[in-house]
Amino acid sequence: MNADPRPKLYLLAGNGSAADWWDDVLPYFAKYEAVAIELPGFGSNTSELPDSLSALADALAAQTEPGHAIVATGISALPVLHLLVRQPGHFSRTVLLSPVGVALWRRRLPRLMQLPGLLPLAKCPRVFSRQFALPDFSPDYRRIGNGYARCRAFAPYFRWVRPDNALTLFDQISDPIELLWGGRDGVIGAQHAAAWEAVLCRSTLAVTFKPDWGHYPFWQCPADFVAQLERGGEDAGFNAHSKGGRLLLAQVAGLPVPALRVLRPGFDRPRLAVWLGLADREAPQGWAVRSSGDDEDGIDCANAGRHDSFLRVPAADVPEHVDRLHAAGLASVVVQCMIEPTLSGVAFARGLAAEIDWVDGHLSALVDGRVQPQRLRFSKLGGEWGQRPSRRVLGGSALSERVLWDFLQAVVRCFHGQALDIEWAWDGRQLWLLQARPVTRYGWRRWLTNANIGEILPLQPSRLIEAAQRQAAASIPQVYARWDARALDDAEPFTALHADASYINAELFLARLADWGIPGDALAREIGGSVPRLPARPWRWLRALPVLLRMLIASRRALDGLDAGLVRWQAELDALIANPLDDEGQAKRLANWLMRFYTWLVQQNLCIGAAIASSGGAWLGRPQTQNEQHGPHRLPWETDPATARPAVAAVELATLPRWSWPLRLAHKFGLPGMRGYYLQTREQFRDRLMLLFFRLHHAFPASQREHWFAPVSAVRGELGGFWQHGGRSDTPDGALQLSPGEVEGVLGEDILLVDALDPGLFAYYRQARGVVTRSGGLLSHGATMLRELKIPALAWADVPENWLGARVRLTAGGLVLL
Secondary structure, eight states: OOOOOSOEEEEEOOTTOOGGGGTTTGGGOSSSEEEEOOOTTSTTOOSOOOSSHHHHHHHHHHHSOTTEEEEEEGGGHHHHHHHHHHSTTSEEEEEEESOOOTTGGGOHHHHHTTSTTTHHHHTOGGGGHHHHOBTTBOOOHHHHHHHHHHOTTHHHHHHHOOTTTTTTTGGGOOSOEEEEEETTOSSSOGGGHHHHHHHTTTSOEEEEEETTOOSOHHHHSHHHHHHHHHHGGGGOOEESSSHHHHHHHHHHTTOOOOOEEEEOTTOOHHHHHHHHHHHGGGOTTOEEEEEOOTTSSOSSOOOTTOSOEEEEEOGGGHHHHHHHHHHTTOSOEEEEEOOOOSEEEEEEEOSSEEEEEEEESOTHHHHTTOSOOEEEEEESSOGGGOBOOOSOBSTTSSOBHHHHHHHHHHHHHHTTTOOEEEEEEEOSSOEEEEEEEEOOSOOOSOEEEOTTHHHHSOSSOBHHHHHHHHHHTTTGGGGGGGTOTHHHHHTOOSEEEETTEEEEEHHHHHHHHHHHTOOTHHHHHHHSSOOOOOOOOHHHHHHTHHHHHHHHHHHHHHHTTHHHHHHHHHHHHHHHHHSOOOHHHHHHHHHHHHHHHHHHHHHHHHHHHHHHHTSOOSTTOOOOOOOSTTSTTOOTTTTSTTSOOOSSOOOOOOOOOOOOHHHHHHHHTTOSOOHHHHHHHHHHHHHHHHHHHHHHHHHSOGGGHHHHTSBOSSOOOOOSEEETTSOSSOOTTSOEEEEOOOEEEEBTTTEEEESSOOGGGHHHHHHOSEEEESSOOTTSHHHHHHHHHTOOEEEOTTOOGGGTTSEEEEETTEEEEO
8 A cells, every 4th residue: 555645734623622623624635645633631642641831742743743734723833833942844834723822811711711610611612602603603512522521631731831831932933834813713813813923923924814714614614724725835825024914913903004905916906906996085195105025024133214115105106106116026015095194103112111202294204314303211110211101292282191102002912012113103083003013123221230140151151052042031031920920011031132242131020029019129139239219119019919929839839840840851951962963953953952941940040039039038047058069060151051061971960959848848838937948949950950051061063062162252241230222321412322332433434424314325334334313313214224233323413514534433422533
């Protein structure tokens, strides 16, 4: 019997599913050999239940052959994505239907399932019949019920999938992913798609909305469902990581976006003409025709202003302008109803703060850097970070600061807390979203510190550990959701960049203290140095007592899992060492292991730190904290795996010492006095971490060490705490640093002097040592471009004319004549 020559397409349904859920679609497949799979605990799979999403991903890897395709639905998208974090390229094609995982802390069902007695109700499908059924379709409730009855993993899934672990490191997935969503899905609405755009920010993400599909398209319309899968790349939807893609996603999510179409080359001209004619009454000022290229608006590079935009275009001239942009090589073009605002602006917004430039009228002059904008800085922390939004109105408009802040935060929440460069307009009645792109390089007014990181890593760490640190930065703080989900709304990274070097983001911790009413000095006492004033607020502290109690319980529970976690990580590392790839492939695989291990170990250290902070003193004793301090794995800068290690056998990984039964009881019941023992645990845990770093160092292929072990070029030169933008104070009436750095040269030759930051001067910017502009703001396209090019830049309206041709020094404080 000959094997089926077709590539496999694995079919993986959601929680409660069984293989027979796919029976209706199997006869329709022609291009693929469809294989329905069941993970442990589902359907007929009687394998031992995993204990986590990571273990579930391991089970999925064991059941699938590399190089084939998969379609996963609902919550089963998570093990697929966790597998892609560990093994990039495992699937040749990944299709996700209505995936679950974003904004879990805001969704009602996961919270309800934590309440005693309610979980069995979720196994009764008719309870959710209003969400499952459509007016013209009802699913097979008997088949759903049989799947739920046989699913041993149904209840454990609600323990495995939590806000703090569901999306770990998904921002590092680079595999192409296709997202399918039914427009009539009443269980997981299509509005969640925008959040996935932010979560899978480095994946090539194509999104397809099927207006007539419900939650079960493989039962509702099996032939159409299979046809969509088999068309594949021919009909893979729109590029989510583009100007047009984000606007479409925002529109589906319910944000106020002017009417638009995204057009590819060869677009249907008669259909466009009909749409323009129908919508022309909504666009009395004409149409905006804008680029939506694949080379702009990315997570790592915005390329702001690199392509042309045409404003106030009459409907009859729209196709001609679309053709011009397509002829320039753009894969797609946005045609959008033109808004003529009374005022408009650009905002760099994140969960904690927003920095806003605004002007009267249309924002085109603002983003091109031709005018000096008015500026606002909002921050939830208040004080030196920025003002809290009030009911004051902007200029002579009816737009209040509070309304603008709420609008910006709604956009940020829609895209899962991602920091965004938002173009907005106010037409006198409402706010409109004109564009949302990720913020790439920008020095926020955010408090950074060299504390801790300066103690464990050299001023120029290796490429290996620096890559792991940057890759893990966004995922590490998710552990705080175990006791305070507001950390997920803030979406602050663990480390942030200043002058291309990594520092601890103290604002991550200060935001929690502010919510809990605890003064900022508490952090300064823990890490040293100082922080901007953050006063105590006793009423907040009283309100936060339930959160602090959860922190006490969750952080102590985390300590109980340290040994098992270390054993798992050593087993995985040993397996990688025992089954090596070629040198380059092995180096990448070990770097991937370090990225994931580093995320886990810092999260555990944060839990240990929370246990210490909530320990209530050390009156139960202060045992010795150091352990194996003279071992071969303990040496200066030991946290960098590239640090030279002696060529001796690694010390065996021992379990953490076991406490006496009175101490175990005090730990279990949250009694005060355990600080000394938690400090001991922290040091002993670090000792075992260094053993794994010791193994990793010696396992790294010799031919790859020159690259991975080499130090990064940037030097971590700041000591203590400082503002991320580098300044110690603001000088809004003088020089404004647009891009950090210091450089000397002849003004007008080495250092360009321009009247406005025109993005069209890109080629000249690349040749310059620095740039000085007489007008423009931090948020203009030209300023974004210069930061991405890493060229120091300054905005200063009062540059003396007689300095042109003279030698000057460009610094953060201004321009100095030499």
